[in-house]
Amino acid sequence: MNMEDIFSQFGDVFGGGGGGSPFESIFGGGGSRGGRRRKGTNLRIKIKLTLQEIAEGVEKKIKVNRLMVDPSTTFKSCPSCQGTGQVRKVMNTMLGQMMSSATCPSCGGAGELVDSKGSGADNSGMNRTEEVIAIKIPAGVSDGIQLSMSGKGNEVAGGVAGDLLIVIEEIEDDQLKRDGNNVIYDLYLSFLDAALGASVEVPTIDGKVKIKIDSGTQSGKILRLKGKGIKDIEGYRRGDQLIHLNVWTPKTLSKEERSILENFKESKNFIPAPSKNDKGFYEKMKEFFE
Ligand SMILES: [Zn+2]
Structure with missing residues (x-):
């Protein structure tokens, strides 16, 4: 019996796909479990505010350098994990052979690989894009407070974008x-x-x-x-x-x-x-x- 056979056997027993396997929840495999998707990394920026801006609240337009999926990039399903983002591993334990799942090393859990990409994109089909984001800052914030805009961080192939974290800095008033x-x-x-x-x-x-x-x-x-x-x-x-x-x-x-x-x-x-x-x-x- 080779490894493929073991995998297909367990696949039959436990219902195949990444979604419902009990092992994933037991072993905390992450990835495709329960609709959980890969998330891009968060971006953190500092915004300096005057006392006047803090008193009334303010909208700031900030340039953010985001890692984004290049529009010309196309993806194909990852052959190593059949698009699930997870690979299964057999472990030998005292209770016999058990199986756990791990993030697919070929696609990093995305379930897909870059098929073709434009000249501006890196090997992951991404590029850095400067985006102007309007940030509404409520009145009464204070130094060190962190606001968060979900989905405005770095994108990731086959997942959701990370968050943009905004750290407030107070500019000390002269008077x-x-x-x-x-x-x-x-x-x-x-x-x-x-x-x-x-x-x-x-x-x-x-x-x-x-x-x-x-x-x-x-x-x-x-x-x-x-x-x-x-x-x-x-x-x-x-x-x-x-x-x-x-x-x-x-x-x-x-x-x-x-x-x-x-x-x-x-x-x-x-x-x-x-x-x-x-x-x-x-x-x-x-x-x-x-
Ligand atoms: Zn894969």
């Missing part, structure tokens, strides 16, 4: 810091603006806005611009922008400035006198983040 769905801005006020009151421009995700600073504003106060933050990835709610007020103390003074300020040394209004309403840093943070 606005992200804290979850909130955006934090550190505003530095001159001592004069804090004492006299002022109207100042602050950057937001949607552009500049003017905010009013009350006279007698203390350093450390936090202002909230409602809904000026980042959309939640799972819903429609938007975070806020928190403006952290810092009163800037002059680091150097001219002779004239010094003498003017020294006039106020004895003035009662310049002596710190915090009331219960002038909360410390801890109370302010608690109020805003609870």
Whole structure:
């Protein structure tokens, strides 16, 4: 009895084709089992997003170099496995001869071989094609998140294409810091603006806005611009922008400035006198983040 005979014998017993053989599920042969098909490899790309793009969501058109089946390639059924992608192997065990299946070495499990191909294709009938893919990125993604587009990775002969994996990278903003769905801005006020009151421009995700600073504003106060933050990835709610007020103390003074300020040394209004309403840093943070 030669090997062919053994195979055909088992083929009869177990119903031939790749689909229903019990051995494939026992031995995890893969390949043609239960409609499972070969899958092309995944492609991974990085996309850098600004805070504005993250806040609103964005569509990006990205050039992807995909391995694709050349349109001129034709295939024929693999003679080694009769197109099943699987070959059977006999194993000698304590219980006698058993059979397992393995991926066909001739076709790599595809069940087919290249019959003819165009001049641009490699030996597997594939070529690299640059494709522009539009990727919709939802609002609220964060650094390191991985999105996946199924079927946009590398193709494979006789199988389904792999996935395109998109890794998100946040470009750090010069002025606005992200804290979850909130955006934090550190505003530095001159001592004069804090004492006299002022109207100042602050950057937001949607552009500049003017905010009013009350006279007698203390350093450390936090202002909230409602809904000026980042959309939640799972819903429609938007975070806020928190403006952290810092009163800037002059680091150097001219002779004239010094003498003017020294006039106020004895003035009662310049002596710190915090009331219960002038909360410390801890109370302010608690109020805003609870
Ligand atoms: Zn084969």
